[in-house]
Amino acid sequence: MEKPDELKKDIDLIPKKEDWMDPEVEFKKGRYCYGAPLKHQQYLELPNPREWQPSDIDWRLPENWKEIILNGMADLLKKNRSFRLFMDICVRCGACADKCHFFLGSGDPKNMPVLRAELLRSVYRRYFTLQGRLFGRLAGARELTIDVLKEWFYYFYQCTECRRCSVYCPYGIDTCEITMIGRELLNLVGCNIQWVVEPASNCFRTGNHLGVPPHAFKETFDFAIDEIKDLTGIKVEAPINRKGAEVLFVAPSADYFASPHWFTFLGYLMLFHEIGLDYTWSVYASEGGNFGLFHSMELAKRLNAKIYAEAKRLKVKWILGGECGHMWRTIHQYMDTFNGPADFLEVPVSPITGTRFDNAKSTKMVHITEFTADLIYNNMLNLDKTRNDKWRVTFHDSCNPARSIGLFEEPRFIIKNTCNHFFEMPENTIKEMTFCCGSGAGLGADENLEMRLRGGLPRANAVDYVRKRYGVNMLACMCAIDKAALPALLEYWVPGVEVCGVHELVGNALVMKGEKQRDTNLRGEPIMAEEKG
Amino acid sequence: MDLREVLLEKRSDILSMWSNMIMDQYPPDAAVFYKTEKDRFLNPLGYIVNEGLESIYDWLLGEGKNEDFRYATDRIMRVMAVQDISPSKAISLVFMLKKILKEAVKGDSTKGILDEELNGLYEKIDEIALVLFDMYMGCREDIHRIRMGEMRKQNHRMMKNIDVLNKRKGL
Numbered sequence: 001m002e003k004p005d006e007l008k009k010d011i012d013l014i015p016k017k018e019d020w021m022d023p024e025v026e027f028k029k030g031r032y033c034y035g036a037p038l039k040h041q042q043y044l045e046l047p048n049p050r051e052w053q054p055s056d057i058d059w060r061l062p063e064n065w066k067e068i069i070l071n072g073m074a075d076l077l078k079k080n081r082s083f084r085l086f087m088d089i090c091v092r093c094g095a096c097a098d099k100c101h102f103f104l105g106s107g108d109p110k111n112m113p114v115l116r117a118e119l120l121r122s123v124y125r126r127y128f129t130l131q132g133r134l135f136g137r138l139a140g141a142r143e144l145t146i147d148v149l150k151e152w153f154y155y156f157y158q159c160t161e162c163r164r165c166s167v168y169c170p171y172g173i174d175t176c177e178i179t180m181i182g183r184e185l186l187n188l189v190g191c192n193i194q195w196v197v198e199p200a201s202n203c204f205r206t207g208n209h210l211g212v213p214p215h216a217f218k219e220t221f222d223f224a225i226d227e228i229k230d231l232t233g234i235k236v237e238a239p240i241n242r243k244g245a246e247v248l249f250v251a252p253s254a255d256y257f258a259s260p261h262w263f264t265f266l267g268y269l270m271l272f273h274e275i276g277l278d279y280t281w282s283v284y285a286s287e288g289g290n291f292g293l294f295h296s297m298e299l300a301k302r303l304n305a306k307i308y309a310e311a312k313r314l315k316v317k318w319i320l321g322g323e324c325g326h327m328w329r330t331i332h333q334y335m336d337t338f339n340g341p342a343d344f345l346e347v348p349v350s351p352i353t354g355t356r357f358d359n360a361k362s363t364k365m366v367h368i369t370e371f372t373a374d375l376i377y378n379n380m381l382n383l384d385k386t387r388n389d390k391w392r393v394t395f396h397d398s399c400n401p402a403r404s405i406g407l408f409e410e411p412r413f414i415i416k417n418t419c420n421h422f423f424e425m426p427e428n429t430i431k432e433m434t435f436c437c438g439s440g441a442g443l444g445a446d447e448n449l450e451m452r453l454r455g456g457l458p459r460a461n462a463v464d465y466v467r468k469r470y471g472v473n474m475l476a477c478m479c480a481i482d483k484a485a486l487p488a489l490l491e492y493w494v495p496g497v498e499v500c501g502v503h504e505l506v507g508n509a510l511v512m513k514g515e516k517q518r519d520t521n522l523r524g525e526p527i528m529a530e531e532k533g
Numbered sequence: 534m535d536l537r538e539v540l541l542e543k544r545s546d547i548l549s550m551w552s553n554m555i556m557d558q559y560p561p562d563a564a565v566f567y568k569t570e571k572d573r574f575l576n577p578l579g580y581i582v583n584e585g586l587e588s589i590y591d592w593l594l595g596e597g598k599n600e601d602f603r604y605a606t607d608r609i610m611r612v613m614a615v616q617d618i619s620p621s622k623a624i625s626l627v628f629m630l631k632k633i634l635k636e637a638v639k640g641d642s643t644k645g646i647l648d649e650e651l652n653g654l655y656e657k658i659d660e661i662a663l664v665l666f667d668m669y670m671g672c673r674e675d676i677h678r679i680r681m682g683e684m685r686k687q688n689h690r691m692m693k694n695i696d697v698l699n700k701r702k703g704l
Contacts, residue, residue, distance in 0.1 A: 018560070030676070098566050104577060106616060107563035223694050259686055426574050449680045453615040461577035488683045492675055493611065 020115060021122065021142055023151040027055040030450035033157055033443060036197035041190065043201040044299070048190025054153060059146070065189045066144055070127055072188045076181055077128065083181050086173045087124045090117065096165035096175060101436050102158050105454035113165035113175040116155050120182050123148065153191050156182035158451060160443055161294070161326075162399040162436035179441070184296045192295060196442035199291040203303055208253035208287035217283050220256050228266055231524075233516035236273035238281065241314070245280035246351055248311050251322030252288045252480035260500055261483045263522040264323055267507030271372065274512050275352050275380060279320065285310035288324040289480060293334075294442040301338040304330050308339050311364075318348035319365040323501050325440065325479030329404040331363050353378040367401065369478060369502060373410040376417045382511040387518065387527050388419040391474035393505070394466045395424070396459065396486070397434035398479030406432075411478055411502050418509035423470040429462040437477075439485030452485065453492055460493030467497055478502050536638065536650040537594055543637050547630075548590060552583050554629050558622065578612055585609035589627065593657055606661075607668050614672035623669050627662045631655055 018024070032054050041049035048062050062068060077084045096113040098104065103111035110116060118140070125132030125141035132141030142148060161176040169175070186192065199209030206213050212220070221238045229235050239245065249272070255265040272279055285307045292299030311319055321327060330338075345364035348357040355374045357366045375381050395415055401407040408431045415422050429435050438455025439448075466472040475486060475497055486499045508521045521527055540547070556564045556579070570576035588605035591597035613623040638651065 097562075098570065098575070103563070104575075105612075107559040107567070107578065108617075109560050109562040112562070219698075220694065223697060226697075428572065429574050446680050446683050449676060449683070450615050453676070457612065457615075458574070458577050461581070462574055465574070487686070488679050491679050491682070492615075492672075 020110065020118070021137060021140075023119075023142075023145070023147040025147075025151050025154040027154070029055075029447070031448065032154065032451070033193040033195055033445045033448045036192045036194050040194075040198045040201035041192070043205065044197065046190060046192065046197070047188055050190060052190070054150075054191075059150070059191065061146070061149075061189050061191075065149075068188050069144060069149070069185050072185050073124065073127070076184065077124075080177075080181070082174070082177060086117070086175075086178055087121050087128075089171050090114065090121070090173055091171075092118075093170065095168045095170060096173075099165040099168050100159075101162070101164070101438055101458045102160075102451075102455045105438070105457035106451075110151075110155050111158060113159075116159060117173075117175055117178045119148070119152055119155055120178060120185075149186070149189075149191070152182050153186055156186065157193060157443060158455075160399070160436045160438060160440035160455065162440055163403045164399070164433070164436065167403065167432050180293075180297070183294065187296055193442060193445070195445040195448075196291050196294045199289075200295055200299055200303065203287050203291065203306075206286075207282075207284045207306070209289055209291055210253045210257055212253060212257060212286065214283045217256070217286055221281070224256070224262075224266055224269055228270060231266075231520065231522065232270070232512055232518065234270075234273070234512055234514060236269050238269055239279065240281045241283055242280035243314050244316075245278055245314065246317050247277060247279040248285070248307075248314055248316040248319045249279050249281055249322065250285050250288045250307055250319060250327075252324040252327065253286055254289075254480040254484060255322060255501075258480075258484060260487070260498070260504070260523075261480055263504040263507065264483070264501030266522050267501065267503030267505075267510075268322060268368070270507045270510055270512060271381075271503065274510060275375065278351065280314060280316070282310045282314065284313075288322055288327040290327055290330045291442060293326055293330055297334075297338075300330060300334065304335055305339045307365075308342055311342070312344055317346045318360075319345070320348075320368060320371055321365050322368050323478035323480065323483075323503060325398045325400040325481055327400075328367065328407075329400045331365050332405045335363050335365075350374055352380055367405070367407060367410070369401075369407060369410040369414055372503070372506060373413045376414060381506075383418055383506075383509040384511050385418060385420045385509055387508045387521065388505055389421070390521075390525075390528060391419060391500075391505075392421040392423065392470060392472045393419050393474045393476050394422070394463065394470075394472045395430070396437070396463075396475050396477040396482060397430050397432075398477050398482050399434060399436050399440060401478060402434050403432055408432075411476075414502055415476055415505060418505040421470075423466050423472055425462040425466050429458070435459040435462065437479075437482045437485045437489060439489075440479075440481050444481055444485050449488065453489065456485070456489040456493065459486075460489055463490065463497055464494045467494055473497055475499050476502055476505060536654065539638060540590075540594055540634070541596075544590065547633055547637055548583070548586055550633050551586050551590075551626075551630055554633075555582055555586075555626050558618075581605075581608045581612055586626075589630075589661060593654065593661070606665060607672075610665055610668040611672050614669050615676065620666065620669050624662050624665050627658055627665060631658055 035052040035054060038049055038051045050060055092114055100111050100113050122140055122142040123144050131139040156179050159179040161179055163176045166174045202211035203209050225236055255261045290300055290303045292303040342364045347361040348366045353374055360366050435458040438452045463475055483499055490497045504522055556567045567579040573580035585605040588597050588602050592602040
């Protein structure tokens with residue numbers, strides 16, 4: 001038997017001295033996402049399809065993998081001027097270093113955005129710059145080896161593409177795009193993850209990430225209609241694939257299948273019924289999210305095209321989008337060059353208030369919080385705030401609506417008009433400085449939970465503050481990934497705080513014409529908080 | 534001067550020494566940040582660790598409330614349980630305090646302190662180590678429980694709808 005002194009050898013309290021240039025990663029369970037299943041790789045016709053896991057020692061790469069990556073890099077440098085600029089321009093000032101939630105939660109220096117980018121930049125230097133070719137390591141250049149590739153995979157799938165770091169970059173480097181390029185290169189040799197490839201493949205097959213086929217899509221709407229009837233006594237309409245409707249409504253598929261998204265879905269249906277909106281859902285475009293964006297620009301473009309093709313087929317005038325996160329980055333930042341301009345559509349005008357949404361005159365797509373805030377502003381809704389009195393609400397700015405389209409005030413305006421108790425989290429953790437949920441960009445897989453919990457620490461820490469200080473018990477947000485990820489995150493870090501969508505609060509407060517006495521909220525819970533004692 | 538008075542007097546020095554020792558277990562680039570950034574929201578780990586150390590220290594000296602002690606120490610263990618930190622390393626934070634205390638009571642002004650008093654404190658530290666160990670393991674169990682719950686929740690709506698469907702069909 002080993003003696004205490006011998007056993008103690010394994011307890012090492014001092015970190016190893018490492019040079020970041022030497023790649024070394026260990027794939028431990030709970031801290032990485034599983035590789036994509038073969039059938040979904042094949043469905044999307046991805047390169048080098050195979051059953052594969054990141055923890056395998058042999059990644060079964062193609063023989064000429066290095067050539068493929070370097071040629072891919074050369075192509076992308078030609079195609080995207082931003083990529084070359086981001087590779088050349090960084091002066092390593094460190095402004096982004098402490099802005100990543102994964103760095104704050106893990107203490108791993110390679111999660112500093114600057115260092116994560118250096119993993120790619122060092123290879124760029126070695127093969128695409130004179131200094132790198134001449135001076136190698138001295139000029140911060142590295143050979144591309146299998147270990148470097150594994151390190152890319154490890155860290156580019158530890159970035160949620162939330163873009164918090166880019167807010168602070170004095171040069172405006174979008175570090176998220178560096179991650180996107182890194183993932184795109186990995187895809188060239190068939191290294192990708194289940195949680196990205198499977199939803200993307202489902203989306204091609206059935207129209208949505210969850211793989212819900214048309215008849216189940218229709219059925220789930222029938223369930224929602226019945227549930228609303230039970231709650232309010234009113235039978236709402238939910239038109240699907242209706243040609244000639246004025247508006248096409250597109251929401252993330254989780255809204256009509258997952259919890260707590262479902263209650264936001266009920267909120268949409270109730271709202272549209274109440275204002276008599278002439279609209280339609282679509283089976284073909286039954287997904288607002290775009291997991292292609294976490295894979296490659298090509299896949300993002302192909303998925304994005306569906307929404308516009310459907311808008312054309314159904315001959316709608318404009319598109320209304322639900323509470324989704326990265327859908328809005330795709331629409332706002334890439335749509336116009338992917339598939340735009342959508343000049344067969346009209347500049348969106350609210351048929352209820354007459355407000356013209358000039359901000360969406362190019363994409364023709366309006367965010368639902370803009371639409372609802374405008375309804376409230378014009379006194380078109382009868383709202384009873386007391387129905388949300390059991391909730392003491394705070395608002396988490398979801399990364400993409402906040403940082404990609406600057407949507408700060410509209411959701412707050414809605415919450416303040418539907419709830420009596422609203423409390424902001426500290427200023428340096430909201431709006432454009434918001435902290436990510438830690439599960440975006442395809443990292444929300446359950447097998448990756450430990451890593452997600454690390455990344456979620458800064459967000460949860462701010463929630464804990466308002467919970468202690470104001471008794472907050474509800475975190476509102478407007479992103480499907482947030483709604484899926486935050487309940488687990490809060491259960492670990494801040495038990496007792498629940499998660500809801502903004503339109504769940506709207507659905508609760510909305511006084512519908514002809515409704516019966518409402519005793520429960522959309523969750524079926526008594527409207528009033530239970531009396532203490 | 535008794536031991537308690539000495540330790541209260543040296544509270545801030547001891548706490549900062551203790552905190553630095555813990556932060557030095559992280560890679561140097563991270564340690565510098567954790568030690569220097571004072572904003573509790575921009576440096577949650579630094580804040581949580583320091584808050585936890587203060588509460589352990591005060592509790593040892595009979596100053597703090599039990600609930601504050603449990604809340605703050607649980608938060609430290611919660612952070613460490615999701616990081617690349619083994620249980621032994623996580624628990625070691627409390628043993629560091631023994632070393633620091635030994636040094637702190639060496640000075641001239643503290644000659645009157647009895648070994649018994651110090652030993653009493655060490656025993657309490659050992660007890661805290663046991664509490665921390667339970668907390669750490671509790672957090673690990675939480676992670677597994679939450680993961681299972683998350684998988685169930687993802688299918689929750691589907692299962693509910695299937696139930697409704699079955700009921701309609703009289704199954």
